[in-house]
Amino acid sequence: MTTSTFRTNGTSSKTTGLPVAVIGAGPVGLAAAAHLLARGETPLVLEAGPAVGASIRQWGHVRFFSPWKYTVDAASVALLEPTGWTLLDPEGAPSGTDIVQNYLEPLAALPQIAPHIRLGARVTAIARRGHDKMKTPGRQDAPFVLRIQCPDGTEEQVFAKAVIDASGTWTRPNPLGADGLPAFGEAAAAERIFYGIPDVLGRDRARYAGKRVVVVGSGHSAFNALLELATLADQAPGTEIIWAVRRAQVGQLFGGEENDALPERGRLGTRTRVLVDSGVVRYTSLRIAEVRRTDLGLVLVGEDGEMLGPIDEIVCATGFRPDLALTRELRLNLDAAVEAPSALAPLIDPNVHSCGSVPPHGADELKHPEPDFYTVGMKSYGRAPTFLLLTGYEQVRSVVAAIAGDWESARNVELVLPETGVCSTSNSSGESAACCGTTAAVVLPVFNTRDAQLLPVLGAASLSSAALAPNRTGLITVPLVTPSATNSCCCAVEQTACCEPAGKTSCCGSEAVLTSSGCGCR
Numbered sequence: 001m002t003t004s005t006f007r008t009n010g011t012s013s014k015t016t017g018l019p020v021a022v023i024g025a026g027p028v029g030l031a032a033a034a035h036l037l038a039r040g041e042t043p044l045v046l047e048a049g050p051a052v053g054a055s056i057r058q059w060g061h062v063r064f065f066s067p068w069k070y071t072v073d074a075a076s077v078a079l080l081e082p083t084g085w086t087l088l089d090p091e092g093a094p095s096g097t098d099i100v101q102n103y104l105e106p107l108a109a110l111p112q113i114a115p116h117i118r119l120g121a122r123v124t125a126i127a128r129r130g131h132d133k134m135k136t137p138g139r140q141d142a143p144f145v146l147r148i149q150c151p152d153g154t155e156e157q158v159f160a161k162a163v164i165d166a167s168g169t170w171t172r173p174n175p176l177g178a179d180g181l182p183a184f185g186e187a188a189a190a191e192r193i194f195y196g197i198p199d200v201l202g203r204d205r206a207r208y209a210g211k212r213v214v215v216v217g218s219g220h221s222a223f224n225a226l227l228e229l230a231t232l233a234d235q236a237p238g239t240e241i242i243w244a245v246r247r248a249q250v251g252q253l254f255g256g257e258e259n260d261a262l263p264e265r266g267r268l269g270t271r272t273r274v275l276v277d278s279g280v281v282r283y284t285s286l287r288i289a290e291v292r293r294t295d296l297g298l299v300l301v302g303e304d305g306e307m308l309g310p311i312d313e314i315v316c317a318t319g320f321r322p323d324l325a326l327t328r329e330l331r332l333n334l335d336a337a338v339e340a341p342s343a344l345a346p347l348i349d350p351n352v353h354s355c356g357s358v359p360p361h362g363a364d365e366l367k368h369p370e371p372d373f374y375t376v377g378m379k380s381y382g383r384a385p386t387f388l389l390l391t392g393y394e395q396v397r398s399v400v401a402a403i404a405g406d407w408e409s410a411r412n413v414e415l416v417l418p419e420t421g422v423c424s425t426s427n428s429s430g431e432s433a434a435c436c437g438t439t440a441a442v443v444l445p446v447f448n449t450r451d452a453q454l455l456p457v458l459g460a461a462s463l464s465s466a467a468l469a470p471n472r473t474g475l476i477t478v479p480l481v482t483p484s485a486t487n488s489c490c491c492a493v494e495q496t497a498c499c500e501p502a503g504k505t506s507c508c509g510s511e512a513v514l515t516s517s518g519c520g521c522r
C-alpha cells in the first residue's frame with residue numbers, strides 16, 4: 001500500500017539553497033553530479049534502483065562497442081584520478097559489468113559524490129511548486145517539486161532549483177507490434193517474451209538452449225542477441241534462430257560495417273551478416289500484428305495475415321521510448337515524432353539522418369519553455385537509437401554551465417562523434433552526401449511475404465515454394481531468406497555518393513530506374 005508523507009528538504013518558496021536534482025545514477029547522471037560539484041552547485045541524485053548503474057546492470061553481460069576512452073566523463077575522471085584510479089585499457093571495449101564495477105561504483109563511492117546520492121528513490125512526477133501546468137505568474141521563480149516513491153511504498157517529495165533528467169529509456173522498451181502498439185496477445189504471452197538482450201550464455205541459458213527463438217528488431221541490441229544465440233546453438237543442438245525485422249527493404253540492415261568509425265560497432269553487423277549468409281540465422285521480414293498461442297507453441301501473425309512459427313521464445317529488441325508521464329506537469333517542447341527536444345530532433349531523426357555524426361549540441365538545443373529543466377543522456381534522444389555516452393557527457397557539461405549561469409561556456413559545445421558509416425536518408429540532400437562515406441552497404445534480396453503462398457499454421461503443410469523453409473514440425477509459414485552475399489553495391493533507396501558506378505546496373509536490375517543522384521535504385 002502507498003502512504004504519502006509530506007516530508008521535504010526545504011520550506012522556502014524560493015530556490016535559494018536548494019540542490020539541483022538529477023534523476024538517475026547512470027553514467028550520465030553521475031557525470032552531471034561531477035560537473036555540478038565542479039561548479040560549486042549541490043547535486044541531489046535520485047536513483048530508482050538499489051544501486052548505481054541499475055539499468056546497465058541488467059545488460060552487464062553485453063560488451064560495449066565503444067572503447068573505454070569513449071566511455072568516461074572528464075569531470076568524473078578528474079575526481080577519480082587523485083584516488084589512484086586509472087582508466088583500464090583505453091582502447092579495449094568494456095562490458096556493462098566492467099563499466100559498473102570499474103567506473104560507476106568507484107565514482108559513486110567518492111566522498112565528494114556519495115553523500116549526494118539517494119538510492120531506492122523513484123521519481124514519479126515533477127512540477128513547479130504551487131503552479132500547475134497552466135499557471136504562469138511567478139512560475140520561473142518557483143522551485144521544482146519532485147514526487148518520489150520509496151521501496152517500502154511510501155511517497156515523499158523534494159524541492160530543487162533545477163532538474164536534470166538522466167533517467168534513460170531502458171525501462172520503457174518498445175513493443176512487438178509494428179504500429180508501435182503492443183501486438184494482440186503480446187501481454188498474454190509475456191512469460192515467453194524477453195525485452196532487451198537476454199544473457200543467453202549465462203543466467204538465461206536454460207531458457208533458450210534447444211529452443212526455437214525469434215529475435216525481433218534490427219539494431220545493435222538485436223545483433224548482440226543473435227550473436228549470443230548463435231554461440232549457444234553451437235553448443236546446444238536443436239536451438240533454432242529466426243530473425244524478424246519490420247522493414248521490407250533491407251539495404252544497410254547490417255549497419256556501416258567496415259565504414260563504421262567505431263570498429264566494434266561495425267563488426268557487430270559484419271558478424272551478424274556472416275550468420276545470415278551461412279544459414280545459422282534465418283531471416284524474414286514481418287510486420288507483427290499478433291502473438292498467437294497454439295498447442296505447438298507461439299505463432300507470430302503479420303499485418304497481412306502471414307504467419308511465422310511455431311516458436312518457443314521471442315526476444316524483443318525493437319528499441320526504447322522515453323517515459324513522458326514523469327514530466328506531464330512541465331512545459332516541454334518535444335518533437336512530435338522523435339520525442340526529443342525539438343531543436344535536437346532533426347539532428348538525430350533516423351528518418352532523415354542515421355550517420356551518428358550528430359552536430360555538437362548543448363543547453364541551447366536541450367532547453368524547454370520550462371526554465372532550468374533539461375533532459376540529458378539516453379532519454380534526450382527520445383526514440384532515436386544512435387545515442388553515445390560522449391554525447392551525454394558534453395550535454396551535461398553544457399547544461400550544468402547554463403544552470404550555473406555561465407552561458408558562454410554552455411554555448412561553447414565541442415564534440416566530434418564517430419560516424420556509423422550508414423546513411424539511411426531517402427533524399428539526396430547535401431547532408432546525406434556528407435555523411436554517407438564512400439562505400440555502399442550490402443544489399444540483400446528480400447522475399448516479399450505478401451506474394452508468398454502462405455500455409456495454415458495448424459494443418460498439413462504442403463510446401464510449394466523453395467523459399468518456404470519448414471522447421472522440424474513442418475508448420476512454418478513465412479518464407480525465410482538466406483541472402484546472397486554477392487549482391488553488394490548500393491542501397492535500394494535513393495542515396496548519394498554511396499556506390500561504385502560499375503555496380504549500379506547490377507544492383508538496380510533492368511526493371512528499376514537509377515535515381516537522379518545516380519546512386520541507389522527506385
Ligand SMILES: Cc1cc2nc3c(=O)[nH]c(=O)nc-3n(C[C@H](O)[C@H](O)[C@H](O)COP(=O)(O)OP(=O)(O)OC[C@H]3O[C@@H](n4cnc5c(N)ncnc54)[C@H](O)[C@@H]3O)c2cc1C
Nearest residue numbers: 024026027028048054064065066123167168377378388389
Ligand atoms: C546494450 C547497450 C549497449 C550500448 N553500447 C554503447 C556503446 O558501446 N557506446 C555508447 O556510447 N553507448 C552505448 N549504449 C547507449 C548508452 O550509452 C547507454 O544506454 C547508457 O547507459 C546511457 O546512460 P544514461 O545515464 O543516459 O542512462 P542509463 O544508463 O539507462 O541510466 C538511467 C538511470 O536512471 C534510473 N532511473 C530510471 N527511471 C528513474 C526514475 N523514474 N527515478 C529515478 N531513477 C530512475 C535507472 O535505474 C538508471 O540507473 C548502449 C546501450 C545499450 C542498451
